Amino acid sequence: MPILETQDLTYVYGAGTPFEKTAVDHISLQIEEGELVGVIGHTGSGKSTFVQQLNGLLKPTSGKVLLKGKDIWAEPKKIRAIRFQVGMVFQYPEHQxxxxxxxxxxxxxPKNMGLSEEEIKRRVKMAAAFAGLKDNLLGASPFEISGGEKRRAAIAGVIAMDPEVLILDEPTAGLDPMGRDVLLSQIVDYHRQRNNTVLLVSHSMEDIARIADRVLVIDDGKVAMFEKTDKVFAQSARLSQMGLRVPQITKIMTMLREKGYPVSSGVLTVEQGVQEILRILGREEESRGQ
Incomplete structure (x- = not known):
């Protein structure tokens, strides 16, 4: 059974008014337990509206969201409990x-979950460690720490609820390259150790290519693609038509392949690209030696 499933999920803003807009249009898909799913789409594609329905922040206009096979809106008065199971980190969460x-x-x-003081302390320590926050920062004011530390503190607040599904909407927005790399590494480590399900919404194709098992591409409120990461980024022409771009290294390797070099398809990171070029150079050396 998938941990999350959507059935004909649809969300319409301003229904029945002259400003009516369908932001999510009959999306049906399944997300398996333990997956790290990247969610991409151009600005206004509907990706944020889509993920905000997965934990009940937005109620679907029609269709269903199933968590472990159960409609999350079956008992509307219990929707708050769903948000403890499906945690959401918004863009610029430090503002909260x-x-x-x-x-x-x-x-x-954790306090709002009604946990004991002992369990709350354990979870705070666990979440701070996962988010890469040092113990000496816990007693500091959140307004006196750096921007990257604020971001990690806000993410730790969601991790502390120990959600079965963690959704991050543009978690690295506004961070410098080093801050972004540190935060992504923490997210990957958290996912590996907890083996829970993570959805990462991002504009950075490089970030998604590096860490996602599968990629969901949303275009004009619909599912354009939902496949393994290498298969999605192998379709550079189709992504370009949707206003998206493949990672730079993937683009370079595609150009080399088009020029006749026997490079593999599906190269997603600089490290993979370097290995692929070294492999080809090695083959050329061998052929010269013969």
Whole structure:
């Protein structure tokens, strides 16, 4: 059984008004437990509206969201409990920090779950470690730490609820390259250790290519593709038509292949590209030696 499933999921803004717009248009798909799924699409494609329905922040105009086979809106009064199971990290989540200390901010979600003080402390420590926050920052004011630390503190607040599904909407937006790499590494480590399900919405094709098992491409509110990462990025012409681009290294390798070099398709990272070029150079050396 998939951990998340959508059936004809549709969301219409301004229904019945002159400004009516269908943001999510009859999306049906399944997400398996333990997957790391990248979600991409141009601005206004509907990707944020889609993921906000997965934990009940938005109620579908029609269709269903199933969590472990159960309609999340079957009992509307219990929708808050769904948000503990499907955690959401918004773009610029540090804007939601408000407590006196980082520790209290991280503890806010677990407290609302009605957990014991001992369990709350355990979860705060676990979440801070996963997010890469040092112990000495826990007693600091969230308004006195760096931008990257604020971002990690906000993410730790969602991780502390120990959700079965973690959704991150543009988590690296506005961070410098080093901050972005550190945060992505923490997300990958968290996913590997918890073996839970992660959905990462991002404009960075490089980030998605590096870490996603499968990629969901949303275009004009519909599913354009939902396949393994290498298969999605192998379709560069189709992605370009949707206003998206493949990672630079994938583009370079595609150009080399078109010029007759026997490079493999599906190269997604610089590391893979280097290995592929070294492999070809090695073959050429061998043929010269013969």
């Amino acid at each position: 920090l408000f407590e006196e200390t980082v520790e209290k901010d991280i503890a806010f979600g």
